[in-house]
Amino acid sequence: MKSLRTASNHWLQQVKKTVISHRGQQVVNQGLRWHLDYPSLECPPWLNQNGWVVQGWVLLPPSLSKSMEDVRVIACWNSVFELCHPLSLERPDVIETVLGEDPAKHPQLRCGFRFTVPRQLTTCTLELCVNGERIPLPIVSMPELPDSDGAEVAPLKVLEGKANWLFLDNDTNGSVDQYRGRLLLTDEGVKGWQRYLKDFRTLAEKHGADSAVLVAPAKESVMGPRYHPYAEGAGGPIQQLLALPEAQVLVYPVQALMALGDDAFIQTDTHWTQRGAMAASKVLAAALGLDEWAVENTFVDDEYGERSLTGDLGSKLKPERTCRINSLRTFNYHQYRCFDNGLPNFGRLIVLANGKALMPGTCLIFGSSSSYSMFNYVSRLFKRVVFVHSAGNLDPEVVKAVQPEFLVAQTNARFVVQVPRASCSLQALIAEKKACLSEEEIMMVAKRRIDVETHNPIISSLGLSPWIVT
Structure with a gap:
């Protein structure tokens, strides 16, 4: 003012x-x-x-x-x-x-x-x-x-921008108000993030893990200046977060995504494209200390093909709106899943194991929906990837059990108004999710679940047996 x-x-x-x-x-x-x-x-x-x-x-x-x-x-x-x-x-x-x-x-x-x-x-x-x-x-x-x-x-929670680009509207996180600079963190919100970032760093140092907090930029921040129907505001919660002294641990790959132009985000979806996920994975890998040339070379032969996608925004319109996207066709992480409890969103636990990965260590990710499209890339960077869907909320017991060489918390910029917790329980998340599954969700879980015995060598070596529940 x-x-x-x-x-x-x-x-x-x-x-x-x-x-x-x-x-x-x-x-x-x-x-x-x-x-x-x-x-x-x-x-x-x-x-x-x-x-x-x-x-x-x-x-x-x-x-x-x-x-x-x-x-x-x-x-x-x-x-x-x-x-x-x-x-x-x-x-x-x-x-x-x-x-x-x-x-x-x-x-x-x-x-x-x-x-x-x-x-x-x-x-x-x-x-x-x-x-x-x-x-x-x-x-x-x-x-x-x-x-x-x-x-x-x-x-409908869908805002139509220029050239048929769709954006989130009226969601519980106030995405439009964040983009316009009209929703801000309070002093309590800022202090909450400071505590979380300090606790995250302390937890990583306690277990000797290289670490980073990856914040996936909002679609509005990357595509908004060209396609959003509203003008971008002077600042918002993500800018408040990046200005903190504790923000050194943050990875915010907005410039890498902007460099991709229209290939950064999906026109009819809130999430980044697979190329966008690759760009974010490269920035994250650099923050974790991986050799940039080796990482670049890992993905150099990737090939992409066009396909049609409705997306989480296009599906809300009547009739549904689809767009064309470039999809990775020369690699699929699914072949490296050795465990997946199949739960929708919070409480999901996935273990990927790829003996041919660039790094021999384990990367433990407490992430959100933006992490899934990164699996095609991080599974080729780390021999083992353990993913917990928690939107950045940390379970110290899981960290203690896994003893990862790399620790990552991943959340989305629009979630910044919800300060994650540095101490939560994955077991509680799993129990709560299973208790409220609909019949349709139960069928979906059964289709994508991959079970293993609790004494499976990979699961045992990662200390994850207490979280492998049927």
């Missing part, structure tokens, strides 16, 4: 004392006025596909009218992150009714705000931010809806 040098500390202190009502009681003695249109007990509930609409306006004293662009309305319902929205709507009705002035070219014409918060919320807090000073407003309560009313149809 630009500095509001014309605002005295005395004025800010007085404003804090006079902003007293979320129902619009106008504060005139210090020149600040504000009103919340929605949600309100006086108006019908406004709930759209994206959630509850929060709308209102703010007027500054005339002497500060040129500083309207510096005002932020902050909404918070989570201790780790918060939404920070500028005054972006023109409100001629406010200028005419409240100020009794001509709205044409009025310096405070753009005094309105409108955004949404998740529909599951019952309350959230609002604050005004002026010159770095935060002015608390009363808690906002969402109205109750009769059973017959309620939300519109469930959101």
